[in-house]
Amino acid sequence: MIRGGIGGANTQTGIRFEGKTELAAFLQSITGYKVTLHADHKSVWYIFFEEKLVGHIFRKQGLYKHLAEQGIVWNGILSKQLLPDDCLYVLANNTFFIVECKFQQVEGSVDEKLQTCDFKKKQYRRLLAPLNVEVEYIYLLNDWFRKPAYKDVLDYIIHVGCHYYFNYIPLQKLGLPIPSASDS
Numbered sequence: 001m002i003r004g005g006i007g008g009a010n011t012q013t014g015i016r017f018e019g020k021t022e023l024a025a026f027l028q029s030i031t032g033y034k035v036t037l038h039a040d041h042k043s044v045w046y047i048f049f050e051e052k053l054v055g056h057i058f059r060k061q062g063l064y065k066h067l068a069e070q071g072i073v074w075n076g077i078l079s080k081q082l083l084p085d086d087c088l089y090v091l092a093n094n095t096f097f098i099v100e101c102k103f104q105q106v107e108g109s110v111d112e113k114l115q116t117c118d119f120k121k122k123q124y125r126r127l128l129a130p131l132n133v134e135v136e137y138i139y140l141l142n143d144w145f146r147k148p149a150y151k152d153v154l155d156y157i158i159h160v161g162c163h164y165y166f167n168y169i170p171l172q173k174l175g176l177p178i179p180s181a182s183d184s
Contacts, residue, residue, distance in 0.1 A: 027047055027057075032050050032177070034047075034051075035048070035057070057089075058087040059084070059087070062087070067127070070131060072130050078126065084098045084099065086101075088174060095134040095135070096131075096136070101140045102139055102141050103141075103142045104142065114150075117137050118162065136162075138169060139165070140169055141167075
């Protein structure tokens with residue numbers, strides 16, 4: 001990734017990393033998608049593809065607002081809230097995707113944060129169990145993490161059943177519809 005440059009990923013088929021990913025804005029920019037903000041919650045969005053509801057996005061506190069609407073009291077399950085960068089619920093596969101964006105340009109504390117995915121995925125599974133859904137945990141990383149020094153932690157992420165992508169998450173991986181080539 002060239003700082004200040006343009007990524008090489010095809011933006012019609014995935015989420016491109018730009019230091020800070022705004023999932024709602026990205027999806028809104030794709031042909032066929034429409035993303036609308038929840039009338040009462042400024043951190044909850046509805047995702048439509050060709051006028052059909054296909055999912056929801058919850059940022060930070062938005063997940064807990066959704067859980068409260070479902071009658072779930074989070075602090076009866078967890079001792080501390082986890083605040084996801086983005087939490088995407090896809091109706092087609094009944095799955096919550098916890099997406100954490102990690103952008104690094106110098107050595108720092110993010111190194112250790114990558115090692116917490118197993119614990120966090122288990123906590124999210126406990127939290128979301130009353131909804132009877134699947135839970136996936138994904139890191140969206142910039143090229144900083146391609147360095148050989150991260151091989152062990154990247155191997156660990158896969159070993160514990162979590163996922164990571166560099167600069168790009170394919171819509172297909174999330175189970176979201178992909179616009180036809182003629183729509184681009």
